[in-house]
Amino acid sequence: MSEKEDAGCGCKAKAPEDIGRRDFLTRATAALGAVIAAALSATGLGYFVSPAFQRRDEDWVDLGRAGEFKAGAPSLVEFTQRRRDAWVTSERRSSAWVVTADGKNFTAFDPRCTHLGCPYRWDSGASRFVCPCHTAVFDLDGKVVSGPPPRPLDQYQTKIAGNRLMILPKAEEKA
Amino acid sequence: MESWHEEYKKRYAELKEHGKSFFPYTVFKDACVALAVLVVLFALAHFHPAELEPLADPTDTHYNPRPEWYFLFLFQALKFFPGNLEAVAAIILPGLGVLLLLGVPFLDRGAKRHPLDRPLWTGLGLAAIAGFAVLTWAGMESPMTNPAEAVDPQIAAGRRLYDQMSCAHCHKIGGKGGTVGPALDKTAGGETEEWLTRHFKDPQSVTPGSSMPKMNLLDDEIKVLVAYMKSMHAEEPFTAAAPDLFTENCAACHKLGKEGGDVGPDLSFIGTARDKAFIKKYVEDPSKFKPDSAMPAYKGQLTDIQIEDVARYMSKQGR
Amino acid sequence: MKNRAATAYAWVCERTGLDRVWTALMLRHIPEAKGWVCLLYTLGSATMLIFTVQAVTGFLLATNYAPTPDHAYDSVRYIDSTVLFGRLVRGLHHWGASFMVVFAVLHMLRVYFMGSYKYPREATWMAGVGLLLLVLGFSFTGYLLPWDQKAYWATVVGTTIAGQTPVVGGWIANILRGTDGMGAPTLTRFYALHVLLLPALTGGLIGVHLFLVIWHGISEPPKKAPGKVP
Numbered sequence: 095m096s097e098k099e100d101a102g103c104g105c106k107a108k109a110p111e112d113i114g115r116r117d118f119l120t121r122a123t124a125a126l127g128a129v130i131a132a133a134l135s136a137t138g139l140g141y142f143v144s145p146a147f148q149r150r151d152e153d154w155v156d157l158g159r160a161g162e163f164k165a166g167a168p169s170l171v172e173f174t175q176r177r178r179d180a181w182v183t184s185e186r187r188s189s190a191w192v193v194t195a196d197g198k199n200f201t202a203f204d205p206r207c208t209h210l211g212c213p214y215r216w217d218s219g220a221s222r223f224v225c226p227c228h229t230a231v232f233d234l235d236g237k238v239v240s241g242p243p244p245r246p247l248d249q250y251q252t253k254i255a256g257n258r259l260m261i262l263p264k265a266e267e268k269a
Numbered sequence: 270m271e272s273w274h275e276e277y278k279k280r281y282a283e284l285k286e287h288g289k290s291f292f293p294y295t296v297f298k299d300a301c302v303a304l305a306v307l308v309v310l311f312a313l314a315h316f317h318p319a320e321l322e323p324l325a326d327p328t329d330t331h332y333n334p335r336p337e338w339y340f341l342f343l344f345q346a347l348k349f350f351p352g353n354l355e356a357v358a359a360i361i362l363p364g365l366g367v368l369l370l371l372g373v374p375f376l377d378r379g380a381k382r383h384p385l386d387r388p389l390w391t392g393l394g395l396a397a398i399a400g401f402a403v404l405t406w407a408g409m410e411s412p413m414t415n416p417a418e419a420v421d422p423q424i425a426a427g428r429r430l431y432d433q434m435s436c437a438h439c440h441k442i443g444g445k446g447g448t449v450g451p452a453l454d455k456t457a458g459g460e461t462e463e464w465l466t467r468h469f470k471d472p473q474s475v476t477p478g479s480s481m482p483k484m485n486l487l488d489d490e491i492k493v494l495v496a497y498m499k500s501m502h503a504e505e506p507f508t509a510a511a512p513d514l515f516t517e518n519c520a521a522c523h524k525l526g527k528e529g530g531d532v533g534p535d536l537s538f539i540g541t542a543r544d545k546a547f548i549k550k551y552v553e554d555p556s557k558f559k560p561d562s563a564m565p566a567y568k569g570q571l572t573d574i575q576i577e578d579v580a581r582y583m584s585k586q587g588r
Numbered sequence: 589m590k591n592r593a594a595t596a597y598a599w600v601c602e603r604t605g606l607d608r609v610w611t612a613l614m615l616r617h618i619p620e621a622k623g624w625v626c627l628l629y630t631l632g633s634a635t636m637l638i639f640t641v642q643a644v645t646g647f648l649l650a651t652n653y654a655p656t657p658d659h660a661y662d663s664v665r666y667i668d669s670t671v672l673f674g675r676l677v678r679g680l681h682h683w684g685a686s687f688m689v690v691f692a693v694l695h696m697l698r699v700y701f702m703g704s705y706k707y708p709r710e711a712t713w714m715a716g717v718g719l720l721l722l723v724l725g726f727s728f729t730g731y732l733l734p735w736d737q738k739a740y741w742a743t744v745v746g747t748t749i750a751g752q753t754p755v756v757g758g759w760i761a762n763i764l765r766g767t768d769g770m771g772a773p774t775l776t777r778f779y780a781l782h783v784l785l786l787p788a789l790t791g792g793l794i795g796v797h798l799f800l801v802i803w804h805g806i807s808e809p810p811k812k813a814p815g816k817v818p
Binding site for chain 3: 288292295299307314321325332334335340343356359370371377378380382383385394
């Protein structure tokens with residue numbers, strides 16, 4: 095490298111318009127570079143961060159005709175849920191406890207105890223849900239009657255569409 | 270070291286001295302071209318997105334394999350070599366080409382650099398470009414021997430799902446599959462989309478007592494299955510004019526049953542080998558499929574409706 | 589404020605030599621190419637830009653791509669149909685591949701017809717030829733990844749051609765495919781080559797190529813030797 099370059103504009107006395115041109119080109123180059131970088135990074139960033147803002151489809155599961163559920167006693171309904179995970183479609187077998195007092199309003203409970211995830215059962219004699227692991231007891235509304243669970247039974251969202259009962263099982267498995 | 274090397278270095282150092290700074294003078298030009306290239310690239314990507322053909326199917330016998338355009342010249346060159354010399358065209362010549370390319374600086378070592386001062390090398394370069402261009406052009410012109418079938422991606426996806434869900438355990442399509450449920454190519458295509466959709470959501474809701482289980486299908490899965498079912502719609506009927514059209518235009522060369530000429534192939538069973546879409550394209554212009562065919566192109570001779578009619582008629586022959 | 593920026597700049601320069609690197613790389617003088625010829629000198633940097641585009645879009649595509657025969661096609665469809673800018677990004681990568689070949693070749697033709705590969709730039713040329721081969725390698729391996737009909741059959745033909753090599757052809761074809769016929773190992777192999785090996789080799793060779801360009805200085809536009817026109 096010759097020593098001329100140390101000052102950036104050289105030692106030769108340059109005409110002012112020469113300096114002006116250099117200055118202009120520097121700015122123009124920076125601007126062009128910025129446009130190129132912006133175009134690429136805007137596209138890339140949009141693509142990369144889009145999962146954060148993506149609306150996910152609600153995976154409602156059809157449990158059957160609403161009129162077929164007995165009022166009063168809860169029933170355990172098994173269902174298969176077909177789900178799309180980006181490009182993978184998978185099936186998951188699961189179940190829910192469905193409770194209705196009048197055949198119009200429904201409650202659906204996650205079938206795992208909120209204590210440690212054991213599958214609880216319905217004790218028809220006592221009209222209570224009973225967990226086999228640590229003898230937790232829940233009432234028909236899912237409230238803790240006795241035992242160690244930290245919260246009432248987890249509920250799934252329910253709705254009636256047409257005359258069919260739909261539930262929305264939570265997408266994530268809880269640990 | 271050759272004699273001109275020192276001199277060149279000296280001359281180059283001088284040129285450099287009188288040259289301009291890389292930044293911003295050269296970088297500015299680079300950035301202008303870079304932005305132009307990027308704009309074209311974005312425009313192409315936006316207006317002509319990359320295609321996605323149907324899923325790879327190793328059993329497909331109708332596909333016309335073609336390489337990316339810049340390998341087409343190599344692909345085309347293979348046609349000029351008989352089978353036992355194929356290695357020459359496929360491996361040895363390209364290999365020598367690469368070696369030649371690598372060796373260029375060692376073969377052309379004089380001080381002269383201007384293209385007009387090196388007629389041999391300039392000529393060689395131009396010849397290579399011309400050869401590439403001619404072979405690529407020939408490759409693009411060469412006919413697609415297999416009939417290109419346009420496949421609706423929805424229908425293709427539906428067919429794939431049909432396979433994945435093992436529907437053929439119970440249902441028949443094209444004579445293959447189980448007998449528990451109805452043969453779908455005979456029945457399902459005639460149903461309305463709405464009926465099919467409800468059926469796929471819950472078979473019992475439209476067919477009480479059906480032994481088909483609820484498949485828990487997702488909405489878009491139902492959509493592609495419906496598209497697949499509808500594609501099997503009982504084939505379109507031909508009109509009463511179609512047999513006459515055949516007698517007037519085709520029977521001079523082709524046999525149908527016992528009637529007809531012997532110049533072209535017997536078409537009595539054509540419907541078992543070719544579908545309507547293929548026959549229609551073939552009748553429109555046979556040279557696209559068989560460059561040496563003696564059959565004239567009927568596009569323009571017959572109206573499009575007449576060709577469609579004949580194609581429908583032919584696709585029924587032998588079925 | 590200005591003072592503080594200057595202090596920070598001085599701190600960085602002292603630690604990294606940024607100012608000297610800038611001077612050496614960017615403020616070096618190069619022979620002037622006058623007129624339209626100067627456009628021919630932008631082909632190399634244009635190729636470099638396209639490589640950058642390929643690297644960026646390639647990374648993005650890889651975030652949503654599964655290199656297995658049962659999911660590759662669906663993951664590409666997912667990119668096209670669901671991911672924000674997915675179709676655009678795949679389009680950029682697709683067209684970028686063609687552009688890469690076009691601009692690398694145009695750049696090479698410029699160098700060829702101007703005799704720029706001559707002393708002292710023979711090694712620069714050879715590195716360039718190596719880069720062109722890598723570009724073709726990218727193209728060959730990348731073409732398979734969508735696992736559609738075009739991809740599958742082009743690779744069947746391509747690997748069969750490689751199998752024509754005298755003596756060792758059968759081995760080469762099996763090494764490329766990773767199995768008899770084509771299957772899951774073919775796809776993972778091509779993917780690994782496409783996203784790991786080839787980018788690493790290309791990055792290294794671009795480094796060598798650029799170093800040599802700067803080391804020797806860019807060649808000046810050739811002058812017609814005095815005398816008769818042939």
